[in-house]
Amino acid sequence: MYPNLTGLGIHDPKQIERYSLRQEAHKDVLKIYFHKQKGELFAKSVKFKYPRQVKNVRVNSSSGNYKEVTEINRNLTLVIDELNKLTKPVEVAEVDVKQKILTDLRHLEKVVSSKIAEIEADLEKLK
Known part of the structure; x- marks a missing residue:
């Protein structure tokens, strides 16, 4: 039901409580937090790093200049879609x-x- 999360090694996606996403240099860092189990001081979490995709975009059509831009990895967007289904994030x-x-x-x-x-x-x- 959640093939991208299963591909990351998460065998029980229903245990996911929330996630965070931040950018470090040329990588996006996804951190997934699980529901705290009985007896645990802190909830378990796992971290994944995705390299950002680099693209050259034309800045000015008349001069032919290009600018290097980065964007989120396609695999990460698929994982985030599954996480959003599980966590139903509230618009903050x-x-x-x-x-x-x-x-x-x-x-x-x-x-x-x-x-x-x-x-x-x-x-x-x-x-």
């Missing part, structure tokens, strides 16, 4: 940028704290 009005940055920062703090605790626990096992 303009997000308060400051609030989003603060939310991202708090999340990063939790992730780093959790990882530090995990590493410290591993160190204690070595004693």
Whole structure:
């Protein structure tokens, strides 16, 4: 039913809660978040990187100049279509940028704290 997600190795697409998409240099980064399982501190997520497609577009027909532009990978658009069917994203009005940055920062703090605790626990096992 979701061949593109299955192709990514996601065997139970119904477990997908949400996704995010961002651009890094010449790649689009898709991060898929799954519903949190009982006993997990954070929900599991997987990350996929797609190279952007490069095209040469004529800037001015009289001069014959071309400009290199990039666009989203076709496979990624197919995956996003399937993700939209699963997650039914709500149209978001303009997000308060400051609030989003603060939310991202708090999340990063939790992730780093959790990882530090995990590493410290591993160190204690070595004693």
